[in-house]
Amino acid sequence: MDVGQSMEPIRDDHITEPGLVVVDGASADDATASAFPDGEGAGIGAxxxxxxxxxxxxxxxxxxxxxxxxxxxxxxxxxxxxxxxxxxxxxxxxxxxxxxxxxxxxxxxxxxxxxxxxxxxxxxxxxxxxxxxxxxxxxxxxxxxxxx
The missing domain is CATH 3.90.550.10 (Spore Coat Polysaccharide Biosynthesis Protein SpsA; Chain A)
Structure with missing residues (x-):
C-alpha cells in the first residue's frame, strides 16, 4: 500500500465488543483456535x-x-x-x-x-x-x- 493510500475504515458492524474486530465472520478468537487445533491456548480465555x-x-x-x-x-x-x-x-x-x-x-x-x-x-x-x-x-x- 502506498503511503498516500488510506485503508478502508472499520465499520460498526465489524465491532462486536471493545478490542474485538470481526472480518468476514472470523474473530481473533477464531484465528487463535485455528492456530491451536488441539484446543490448547484457544481463545482469549486461556x-x-x-x-x-x-x-x-x-x-x-x-x-x-x-x-x-x-x-x-x-x-x-x-x-x-x-x-x-x-x-x-x-x-x-x-x-x-x-x-x-x-x-x-x-x-x-x-x-x-x-x-x-x-x-x-x-x-x-x-x-x-x-x-x-x-x-x-x-x-x-x-x-x-x-x-x-
Whole structure:
C-alpha cells in the first residue's frame, strides 16, 4: 500500500465488543483456535495476564492528550483504559500490568478512584523506554512470567 493510500475504515458492524474486530465472520478468537487445533491456548480465555503499553506522549492525539495520557482519552464518556480493563475482565484475564510513562499519575489516580475489575498494577517508566523497554519493564512485573 502506498503511503498516500488510506485503508478502508472499520465499520460498526465489524465491532462486536471493545478490542474485538470481526472480518468476514472470523474473530481473533477464531484465528487463535485455528492456530491451536488441539484446543490448547484457544481463545482469549486461556490468557490469565495482559500488558497495556501506556508510556507514549500521544502527540498525534493533541489536544486530547495535553492534560492526560492516551489511555485516559474518553470514548463514549469512558476512558479507553476502562474499556480495555472491562474487556479483559470479561475475557477471563486475571491480572493486567500497565507500563505507564507520560502523565502516569493520572492513570494511578484514576485507578484509585475507580478500581479495576481485574488485579491491576502500574509500573512507571523512569524515562521514555520505547515499546521494547516498556514491555521489558512490564514483563518483570508479570505474576506468571512463563505464560502468555
Amino acid at each position: 490468557v490469565r495476564q495482559a500488558v497495556i503499553l501506556a508510556g507514549g506522549v500521544g502527540s498525534r492525539m493533541q489536544p486530547l492528550t495535553l492534560t492526560r495520557p492516551k489511555p485516559m482519552v474518553e470514548v463514549h464518556g469512558t476512558p479507553i483504559l476502562r474499556h480495555q480493563l472491562d474487556w479483559f475482565a470479561g475475557s477471563g484475564v486475571e491480572r493486567v500490568v500497565i507500563s505507564a510513562g507520560h502523565r502516569a499519575q493520572v492513570i494511578n489516580d484514576y485507578l484509585l478512584a475507580c478500581p479495576s475489575p481485574v488485579h491491576t498494577e502500574v509500573v512507571v517508566e523512569p524515562r521514555p523506554l520505547g515499546r521494547g523497554g516498556g514491555m521489558k519493564l512490564a514483563a518483570a512485573a508479570l505474576e506468571w512470567p512463563d505464560e502468555p
